[in-house]
Each structure stands twice: as structure tokens, then as C-alpha cells.
Amino acid sequence: MSIAVEHIATDQPPDDSKARDLDYGWQSGNRVQLLENGEAYFPAVFEAMRDAQREILLETFILFEDKVGHELQGILIEAAQRGVKVVVSLDGFGCGELSPAFLRELAEAGVIVQMFDPASKTLGIRTNWFRRLHRKIVVVDASVAFIGGINFSADHLGDFGPEAKQDYAVQIIGPAVADLHHFALAQSGRQVRARRGWRRRQQRPSPWADEHGDGMVRLIYRDNIQHRDDIEEAYIHALSQARQRVVIANAYFFPGYRLLREIRNAARRGVQVQLIMQGQPDVLLAKLAARMLYDYLLKDGVVIHEYCQRPLHGKVALVDDEWSTVGSSNLDPLSLALNLEANVLIRDRAFNQQLYQSLEALARDHCQTMPAKRKPRLWLWRLTVGFLVFHVMRHFPALASWLPAHKPRLKPIESPAHDV
Structure with missing residues (x-):
């Protein structure tokens, strides 16, 4: 069966005059929770995804077909089948070993899968080493967000053994989630509203925001265009x-x-x-x-x-x-x-x-x-x-900076058998 897996390579926001230069300021009134290692991170993220009603946006550098990857796949498929819009953006180097069958199962369920800068191997070696999509962001229903250094792989769990990684992420609830939501939409190539309208839309009560926090949060990022430093x-x-x-x-x-x-x-x-x-x-x-x-x-x-x-x-x-x-x-x-x-x-x-x-x-x-x-x-x-x-x-x-920067492009790929 032929499916479409979108391949995206973008170092800047899409060509949208209202989202060309994303520059975020401090947002007050947020609840921020530290999540240490996969033992804290995966249950919190997976619970939010299982409760999703409208939308899941996910960016990750690495997704492996291990117990964590398969659990994530199942949750995303179930969410898409009940009508949740699911957009998954993966890096072509970090996720380059994902099987066509794994991607096919996501796409057939209605998950929008995007691969950043995919490249075939040359003499058995991957050549797309530089300018990676290294972000790890999850936003659910524009009301709860997760960001940090933890990938979706079992080596972030202690039972992986001596090679298990020590790492951190945060869960954010509050006004700063609007910035993360807007950023994730823009970077994935989705259409976004002007900042004023999107902020106003986020003032609706959220099932996650039963109480306001005291934290001030600011989203910062680097690209290879306007936010290098x-x-x-x-x-x-x-x-x-x-x-x-x-x-x-x-x-x-x-x-x-x-x-x-x-x-x-x-x-x-x-x-x-x-x-x-x-x-x-x-x-x-x-x-x-x-x-x-x-x-x-x-x-x-x-x-x-x-x-x-x-x-x-x-x-x-x-x-x-x-x-x-x-x-x-x-x-x-x-x-x-x-x-x-x-x-x-x-x-x-x-x-x-x-x-x-x-x-x-x-x-x-x-x-x-x-x-x-x-x-x-x-x-x-x-x-x-x-x-x-x-x-x-x-x-x-x-x-x-002398190395060539990627040019924004969205390239639909018709067959999951494409070597990514």
C-alpha cells in the first residue's frame, strides 16, 4: 500500500509573513515541573497524549523501535484513530534506522509523519551529520508542553543497564505553552495565526491548568538564519x-x-x-x-x-x-x-x-x-x-557558517520503503 510520509528540511519558519521571525518573550504564571530521566518523563508525556482531545505535536532527534518507541507508536496511533491531529517531526539522522513498517503503521492510522533532511547511506555510511533537528518538544492540546534533552528511546531508563543516560526535561502548564505550541506549529510547516490571535485563543481554560504557577518562562532557540546565537x-x-x-x-x-x-x-x-x-x-x-x-x-x-x-x-x-x-x-x-x-x-x-x-x-x-x-x-x-x-x-x-545551510522545502514521499 502506498502512503505519504512528508520529508521536511527547514532551517527557518515557513514562508508565512506572520511567523517568519519567531521571537518569544517572558511569560509569567506558569507551573514548571522537573522531570528527571525516562522514569519521570515517559509516564508524564504518555499520560498527556492518552488524554489528548484535539492535537499532539512532537519533535524528537531520536526515536528507536524499542519498548519506549513501540509504546509511543501505539499511543499516537490510538490518538489519531479517535480523531486527534497528530504531527510527528523526526530527524533524518537520529531516526534514520526506523523501519518502513514502523512508519507505515503510523501513517496508515492518520499520523502526519515528517522527516527532517533524510539521506540515503553512501557506502553504508550516513552523510547527513550536520545541521540536525536536535530539539525534543511535545505539545498536547496547546495546554501542556514538554521540552528537554530526553529522546524516545529505552536508553533513558535505568533498566537499560550501564549505558542508560542521565537526563532532564520539564513539563510546563500555563501561558508559555502558547509559545511552544506556536513554535512547534511553525517549525513543522503547519499554518499558524498571528501572535495576537493565537495568544488570545490560549486564554481558554485548560483541563491541565487547574491552578496557576509562579514561574516565568521564555522559549529560546537557535536556527541557521535569524537566531544563530x-x-x-x-x-x-x-x-x-x-x-x-x-x-x-x-x-x-x-x-x-x-x-x-x-x-x-x-x-x-x-x-x-x-x-x-x-x-x-x-x-x-x-x-x-x-x-x-x-x-x-x-x-x-x-x-x-x-x-x-x-x-x-x-x-x-x-x-x-x-x-x-x-x-x-x-x-x-x-x-x-x-x-x-x-x-x-x-x-x-x-x-x-x-x-x-x-x-x-x-x-x-x-x-x-x-x-x-x-x-x-x-x-x-x-x-x-x-x-x-x-x-x-x-x-x-x-x-x-561556510557550510551550506538547508533550504526550506516540503517533499512528499509516496513510499515508506524510501531509505531514510
Whole structure:
């Protein structure tokens, strides 16, 4: 049977004059809940989807055909069959191994499936490495949203074993959901209303919003057109304002010079700065790259922990006792200069404290702390390589901009047997 699986490749909003430049401000009155690992995330997301009445929008970098992927598939199929509009946007690299049968079952049930930048293998190797759709966003009925770093795969559950990932996401209920809903619609190629009308529409009572929260939330994202540096600039601004503490837990840490300097400067002026890095990495190169920066940071008082229980996949940070961020963006060249990413900024003291307690327990119980005064072997080699790596890192965003950016296009594919 022939079905249509849409293939989308877009680095910018669709050509809609009312949604061309999406720039979101702070929204007050939100309830924000921290979801740690798949044990908290999947039940919350799946419950919201099972209760959906009108619409499910989902973006993810990775969806595997494992127990999590099959449960998600069943929920989406059931929702579509009862009349819920379901739009699923997948990355062509991260979801490139999904079988035609898996996609066919979704499409036959009425799920709108979209693949970002699909590409066939060349000599058995995938070539679509760069400019990935790396966001992880779910919005249900425009009334509850989820965003973070957790993919739909079983390796985010503890029973996966030693390779299970440590990660974070948030559930949001309140006015900020309208921004996430509008953004997800625009990025998926759906038609969206002008901002004024869409905001007004969201004021209707929601079954999820039985009480208002106190959190202020702002959606930020990076694309390769008009919002290349928004996430990086948000980090830099928050760090420049830090007065008490900074905690950053990030799986792939190799930031640009300006961000690295702001971390060091915060420590120099007496801010307690803690970084939580990968000690048991799923990508060895990530650990080696991060360690190139240790001496630069340690000498100015930054405390560096390496999480050793299992791979760290988190992308979270907090500054002082109010500001936090959770999302999909790592602090490495891929996320800061190439990938399509989305984070939320949160101003909420209770949430900040909850995240701080979680990260503090992680650092205390499952990390090793790097000594402040290390005596590296082969110091001349390390100095030379570190100098080269440091300056490559400093200029990487400019170099990466030379790579060709994707052009917006929607290409219907008639057969699920297409190799994606």
C-alpha cells in the first residue's frame, strides 16, 4: 500500500509573513515541573497524549523501535484513530534506522509523519551529520508542553543497564505553552495565526491548568538564519549577572571562547561555579575535548565534577537562586553553531532549588571531582594541542557558517520503503 510520509528540511519558519521571525518573550504564571530521566518523563508525556482531545505535536532527534518507541507508536496511533491531529517531526539522522513498517503503521492510522533532511547511506555510511533537528518538544492540546534533552528511546531508563543516560526535561502548564505550541506549529510547516490571535485563543481554560504557577518562562532557540546565537547569548548574559552560584551540567562541553571566558570570569569574582561533565561518556571524543579546557578553568577556581555512574546526557544550568535553563542544546560546536535547538529559560525560585538539589546530589554521590592543582603528564604536548584546540573552538562558529545551510522545502514521499 502506498502512503505519504512528508520529508521536511527547514532551517527557518515557513514562508508565512506572520511567523517568519519567531521571537518569544517572558511569560509569567506558569507551573514548571522537573522531570528527571525516562522514569519521570515517559509516564508524564504518555499520560498527556492518552488524554489528548484535539492535537499532539512532537519533535524528537531520536526515536528507536524499542519498548519506549513501540509504546509511543501505539499511543499516537490510538490518538489519531479517535480523531486527534497528530504531527510527528523526526530527524533524518537520529531516526534514520526506523523501519518502513514502523512508519507505515503510523501513517496508515492518520499520523502526519515528517522527516527532517533524510539521506540515503553512501557506502553504508550516513552523510547527513550536520545541521540536525536536535530539539525534543511535545505539545498536547496547546495546554501542556514538554521540552528537554530526553529522546524516545529505552536508553533513558535505568533498566537499560550501564549505558542508560542521565537526563532532564520539564513539563510546563500555563501561558508559555502558547509559545511552544506556536513554535512547534511553525517549525513543522503547519499554518499558524498571528501572535495576537493565537495568544488570545490560549486564554481558554485548560483541563491541565487547574491552578496557576509562579514561574516565568521564555522559549529560546537557535536556527541557521535569524537566531544563530540566541541560546549562547542567554548563557553569557546569565553568567555575567551571576553573584552567588553557577551549576552547569552538560553532556558535550566545548563552548566558544566568549562563553568559556564568562564562566572563568564568574569564578574569578567569587561566584561558586560548578561544572558537571561526562565521566563515562557515550562519545569518547566529547570527554577528551572537554578535558582540554580543564586547566584553563580550574586555575581560576571553577570546580569540575565528572559524573561516573553512567553516561550524562543532560543540558541544564542554573544561576544564583532564580534563573535556570533546560533544553536540547549542548555547549559544543554542533549545538551552538549547527544544530536546530530549543531551550526554555525559567525564573522560578522553587524550580531553581529543585534543580540545584538534584545536581548537588549527583555531584556529591556519583561524581569524582577534578583536583584544583593537576600535574599533567606530557605538559608540552598538552599545551600545544590545547592551544590549537582552543583557537579552533574560538573560530568554529565562523568556519561552520561556510557550510551550506538547508533550504526550506516540503517533499512528499509516496513510499515508506524510501531509505531514510
